[in-house]
Amino acid sequence: MGRGKLRIYLGAAPGVGKTYAMLSEGHRRVERGADLVVGFVEHHGRPRTEVMLHGLEQVERGALTYRGASFTEMDVDALLARRPAIALVDELAHTNVPGSRNAKRWQDVEELLRAGIDVVSTVNIQHLESLGDVVESITGVRQRETVPDEVVRRADQIELVDMSPQSLRRRMAHGNIYKPEKVDAALSNYFRPGNLTALRELALLWVADRADEYLQQYRGEHDIRSTWQARERIVVGLTGGPEGRTLIRRASRMAAKGSGSEILAVYIARSDGLTAASPKELAVQRTLVEDLGGTFHHVIGDNIPDALLEFARGVNATQIVLGSSRRRSWQYVFGPGVGASVARDSGPDLDVHIVTHEEAAKGRGLPVVRSAARLGRPRILAGWVVGVVFPLLLCLLLTHVAWDPGLANDMLLFLALTVAAALLGGLWPALASAAVGSLLLNYYFTPPLHRLAVSDSRNIVAIAVFVGVAVSVASVVDLAARRTHQAARLRAESEILSFLAGSVLRGETTLDALLERVRETFAMESVALLERANDVEPWKPAGSVGPSPADRPEDADVDMPIGDHMALALSGRVLPAEDRRVLGAFAAQAAVVLDRQRLVGQAEEARRLAEGNRIRTALLAAVSHDLRTPLASIKASVSSLRSDDVEWSEEDRAELLEGIEDGADRLDHLVGNLLDMSRLQTGTVTPLIREIYLDEVVPMALGGVPEDSVLLDVPETLPMVAVDPGLLERSVANVVENAVKYSPPGESVLVAASCLGDRVEVRVVDRGPGVPEEARDRIFAPFQRYGDAPRGAGVGLGLAVARGFAEAMDGTLAAEDTPGGGLTMVLTLRAVPSGPPPEGPPEPPEHMERDHSSDRMTRQKAGPQ
Numbered sequence: 001m002g003r004g005k006l007r008i009y010l011g012a013a014p015g016v017g018k019t020y021a022m023l024s025e026g027h028r029r030v031e032r033g034a035d036l037v038v039g040f041v042e043h044h045g046r047p048r049t050e051v052m053l054h055g056l057e058q059v060e061r062g063a064l065t066y067r068g069a070s071f072t073e074m075d076v077d078a079l080l081a082r083r084p085a086i087a088l089v090d091e092l093a094h095t096n097v098p099g100s101r102n103a104k105r106w107q108d109v110e111e112l113l114r115a116g117i118d119v120v121s122t123v124n125i126q127h128l129e130s131l132g133d134v135v136e137s138i139t140g141v142r143q144r145e146t147v148p149d150e151v152v153r154r155a156d157q158i159e160l161v162d163m164s165p166q167s168l169r170r171r172m173a174h175g176n177i178y179k180p181e182k183v184d185a186a187l188s189n190y191f192r193p194g195n196l197t198a199l200r201e202l203a204l205l206w207v208a209d210r211a212d213e214y215l216q217q218y219r220g221e222h223d224i225r226s227t228w229q230a231r232e233r234i235v236v237g238l239t240g241g242p243e244g245r246t247l248i249r250r251a252s253r254m255a256a257k258g259s260g261s262e263i264l265a266v267y268i269a270r271s272d273g274l275t276a277a278s279p280k281e282l283a284v285q286r287t288l289v290e291d292l293g294g295t296f297h298h299v300i301g302d303n304i305p306d307a308l309l310e311f312a313r314g315v316n317a318t319q320i321v322l323g324s325s326r327r328r329s330w331q332y333v334f335g336p337g338v339g340a341s342v343a344r345d346s347g348p349d350l351d352v353h354i355v356t357h358e359e360a361a362k363g364r365g366l367p368v369v370r371s372a373a374r375l376g377r378p379r380i381l382a383g384w385v386v387g388v389v390f391p392l393l394l395c396l397l398l399t400h401v402a403w404d405p406g407l408a409n410d411m412l413l414f415l416a417l418t419v420a421a422a423l424l425g426g427l428w429p430a431l432a433s434a435a436v437g438s439l440l441l442n443y444y445f446t447p448p449l450h451r452l453a454v455s456d457s458r459n460i461v462a463i464a465v466f467v468g469v470a471v472s473v474a475s476v477v478d479l480a481a482r483r484t485h486q487a488a489r490l491r492a493e494s495e496i497l498s499f500l501a502g503s504v505l506r507g508e509t510t511l512d513a514l515l516e517r518v519r520e521t522f523a524m525e526s527v528a529l530l531e532r533a534n535d536v537e538p539w540k541p542a543g544s545v546g547p548s549p550a551d552r553p554e555d556a557d558v559d560m561p562i563g564d565h566m567a568l569a570l571s572g573r574v575l576p577a578e579d580r581r582v583l584g585a586f587a588a589q590a591a592v593v594l595d596r597q598r599l600v601g602q603a604e605e606a607r608r609l610a611e612g613n614r615i616r617t618a619l620l621a622a623v624s625h626d627l628r629t630p631l632a633s634i635k636a637s638v639s640s641l642r643s644d645d646v647e648w649s650e651e652d653r654a655e656l657l658e659g660i661e662d663g664a665d666r667l668d669h670l671v672g673n674l675l676d677m678s679r680l681q682t683g684t685v686t687p688l689i690r691e692i693y694l695d696e697v698v699p700m701a702l703g704g705v706p707e708d709s710v711l712l713d714v715p716e717t718l719p720m721v722a723v724d725p726g727l728l729e730r731s732v733a734n735v736v737e738n739a740v741k742y743s744p745p746g747e748s749v750l751v752a753a754s755c756l757g758d759r760v761e762v763r764v765v766d767r768g769p770g771v772p773e774e775a776r777d778r779i780f781a782p783f784q785r786y787g788d789a790p791r792g793a794g795v796g797l798g799l800a801v802a803r804g805f806a807e808a809m810d811g812t813l814a815a816e817d818t819p820g821g822g823l824t825m826v827l828t829l830r831a832v833p834s835g836p837p838p839e840g841p842p843e844p845p846e847h848m849e850r851d852h853s854s855d856r857m858t859r860q861k862a863g864p865q
Contacts, residue, residue: 008121011122064100090122092127234261235312321355430475512545529541535564556569567587633663694721701731715753718754727808
């Protein structure tokens, strides 16, 4: 049985109509006679979406129980047993209730597809795994329910459900997406026009890239080599010369004229590794093209025009940008040049732009020949000894032994010494060995003997061949030795640079660690990074390692400039020229690390100042309004009591005194939260952790809630918890007061506790309006009040203080949806390890008094809220 096909409706935000579009597709397929069922569709109470379910067969959902609550999820077993041709499955990124067949709904969909069932599903762009950080930076909300990008990319069809931000906000305002009580908060937070515009662009770009993948796959399957100009792709050909920056900037200006254009810079290197390109210049050009939004590519090819055209056609490019040739006029006798060859062979589907620059026709210059084999004096001396002295000794040996090996063997012996000289000392000792060997062979072993003459023409050919072979072998051996040494050196350089780049990009390297790495790599005594504000200011060290670092670049043994006003100064020895390439990379990275450290410090300082300013501003607002309100009530009541022209009855007097007491309690509560928040902000909260039972603290935290408003369920069998009783009481009190405040009239708040492994959970469950997932983190921020809470309802510190105290005790405080509507606050605490449980309920210590009369009780009113 073949695999089923997956169709996905992708939206930029909730409410754009993905589920509606999916159900419309379901009706169309049913009308065409398809066997279609609804596996799972969540209409979220939207009437128009709910109406679309009429007329479609629905598979009954499976019921699950988790933590005492009932939930429904898609019944995969029932769907597999029903085996429809098509199944509609909403919310692909949904996380299933623990205990389900699979942890995620996309895994359920994979099972259906493997069973040969076609699936139509929905997902929002913010739920893609790779876009989590981007979406968080846009909206400030981290999406916890995600789906791997590859699952969506493997879909056979992806259809974008699009809607302008203005239309989506109108739909929201009309109540077509959320309930009326949630509309204002949604419009002012997640559904702001800027957020929706950014998410819409993100969705459009992601779908465009997916369409581009389809296009590339189709072109590959049908072997299409011509360019399809679906969008502008500009390839910039780089040589590593100084003109590359001009070409990249010119290509960027060309790309800016067309929306969606793409820049691809490519450097073609020969396969033999020989190149005249400057690695430093290529690194600068790579950084430039990436800063301009393009990509850099390194391609190997012996024929540069063919390789460039092959790359351009492979990426479906529409334009190629090349620089005017740096050749002089006489150099064109060797060929037409890369630009002319590319323009000639590009064909009608590729436009080739030749850009003039300052280096045009100035000559490419000759590559500098530098010995790659730094053999050292001992090896070079050994090579000269083997190449010059050993042939003399061999000649002496052969002329004083009775056995004559023959001229051919004599030549092979001398040739062996030539090869040995090449291996030890390089080319010049080998050439000297070949010359000495040929002279000795001619004088001592070739007739007529003891004369520099050869009587037999065959011997002349033999000696000539010996000289040619000796020189050739010496050259080849020397070249191989040079290449081996060069490869080893380049490998070491690449490893150093790879480690350096990786550690810096990961943020693992501090400036001192990087400078220490430079000192160790180049065996220096000290390294200093120097900088100055301008050309006349003295140099100042930004960082240094080792004894007696240089105070000025000119005082160092090696200095590497970094821009105009920064330099890396090394003391200890003079570096060879070839080591400066790696040193230049270290210097550039040192500047990057220094800038990053300073930016991190500035960002932290700015964050601290902004947070302090926000706290001060909110505190002033709280003092000016929320604190003045109870003071005004107290003042009015006191003034009334002291009035001489009014005779108050006992009932009126009691009512005024009660108002004074209520205002004072409220004022005390507000001031207490402000002081607690101040302690948390300044880091002065020091919890006094001790082991205690929950039912000794939690009931005490419920004194500030109205009568019959809380149901308490704390089993006696729970283990002890390691907490600060005072902080725990304040934390629970704030959470419960918040739950009671938002609960509907007549609905009690449930405070229940349970044990999960080495943690104990206290769950505060209300049936209020709830909080959308994207806003749950913000309700714990200081001075934040969700929704339409009246100004007199507090300064918005209760939950912030509760979470701060929970984290100070090594616990957590998080928000979840209440099944059936509402919000559940989950306070997780560390349980005290214990041995095997006793047979009966645990008895309290003698010094503690516990009330076991009831595990479930109703709290009575103990004071004003």
